Amino acid sequence: MSYSKKVIDHYSNPRNMGSFDKGDDEVGTGIVGAPECGDVMKLQLKISGGVIEDARFKTFGCGSAIASSSLATEWVKGKTIDEAFEIKNTEIVTELNLPPVKIHCSVLAEDAIKAAIADYKKKNNEG
Amino acid sequence: MNILSEDTGSERGHFFEMAGESRPCWSCQSDQVTFFNCSSCTAIQQFLHDTDYFTSFNMGYKLNIDLDLLEKQYYELSRRFHPDYFQQKPKEEQEISLGNTAFLNKGYQTLKNPQKRAAYLVSLVEGDDHLPTEAPAELFEDIFEIQETLEEIRALDQSDEAEFKKLKTVLDVSLEKMREFELDEKEKLHSLFVKWDCIEADRKGGSFTDEQKGYLPQMKQILSHTAYLDRIINDMKAAV
Incomplete structure (x- = not known):
């Protein structure tokens, strides 16, 4: 199996890699994992006035998992919480040209966004 | 019932019943075979491979097993099939002895470990030996x-x-x-x-x-x- 050009691009030049302070009220943190392969992904959103201002990720896993989370951080920036919540893993699959065996990596990224939003809402009593 | 308590009367154990039913001796075609060897030509038999590990070690399909008994069975069975005893025998018998010994080694390692034992039982019942690795x-x-x-x-x-x-x-x-x-x-x-x-x-x-x-x-x-x-x-x- 070979990775698509876009996966390789994200893998070699990951966007928004790193972390924010977990304790910051403006930061929502989502940590999710894929049971089958043990890949783990942390995605953080910096939210102000209902809009995602910035995002960071860190992923321990395969190229597709890294690329999916890297892409997710690019996509969520500038979106409202509600818009970001609507991002579907299938969009990530299409954009990155992921093969069937790697679809779970895109699911991971979608779950991470949702988990980060849930964490933010919980922190700010919006849940 | 101990399969190792020698070949006398009805106390021979389930292996002997099983052996006679399945196949005749590979060497002389006699159906007077025991689990270990042929009563007629004395050739070593490979009936172990017709069984699963639980049966071959006579442990029953139990998951909590007596490890001392397992070890004892392992040594006894290994002794019966040990390749050293077949060095002077025909090549076929040497190969069966090797195959049986490998079977016993693998079976012992599998049954000794509780996780491996359970995984093996699952694979026996479900006929599928793929067990995923999954993070909690x-x-x-x-x-x-x-x-x-x-x-x-x-x-x-x-x-x-x-x-x-x-x-x-x-x-x-x-x-x-x-x-x-x-x-x-x-x-x-x-x-x-x-x-x-x-x-x-x-x-x-x-x-x-x-x-x-x-x-x-x-x-x-x-x-x-x-x-x-x-x-x-x-x-x-x-x-x-």
Whole structure:
């Protein structure tokens, strides 16, 4: 199996890699994992006035998992919480040209966004 | 009933009944065969391969087993088939002796270990020996932290002993937590063993009961967790 050009691009030049302070009220943190392969992904959103201002990720896993989370951080920036919540893993699959065996990596990224939003809402009593 | 209590009368054990029923002697075609050898031409037999490990070690399909008895059976059976005794025999017999010995070694290693034993039983019942490795969902945050620490340790300057010590302490705490989690999983597995054995003790031949089969998914999940935990615990140990 070979990775698509876009996966390789994200893998070699990951966007928004790193972390924010977990304790910051403006930061929502989502940590999710894929049971089958043990890949783990942390995605953080910096939210102000209902809009995602910035995002960071860190992923321990395969190229597709890294690329999916890297892409997710690019996509969520500038979106409202509600818009970001609507991002579907299938969009990530299409954009990155992921093969069937790697679809779970895109699911991971979608779950991470949702988990980060849930964490933010919980922190700010919006849940 | 002990299969090793020699070939006398009805006490011969289930192997002897089984052997005669399945196939005649490979060498002389006589049907006067025992589990170990042919009564007519004395050639060693390979009926072990017709059985599963539970049967060949005469342990029954039980999950909590007497390890001392298992070891005893293993030595006794190994002695009967040991390649040393077949050096002067025809090549075919040497090969069967080797094959039987390999079977016994693998069977002993499988039954000795509770996780391997359970996985083997699951594969027997379900006819599928693929067991996934699965990370327990509630541990992902810990796993992430562990991976982060492992990464920091790998990136560390070898001379920086103070930092290494600090990271090692962090990792040791996680390691302890993973071990505790694994221990809990093993205890859960053990209680399933007890339930399985309870029904198994009353089962009179035939196939496994639906209730027994109902325990298998839980066993599989625990086994996939322990497989994953073993892996990450090894990674952690290797790093420090």
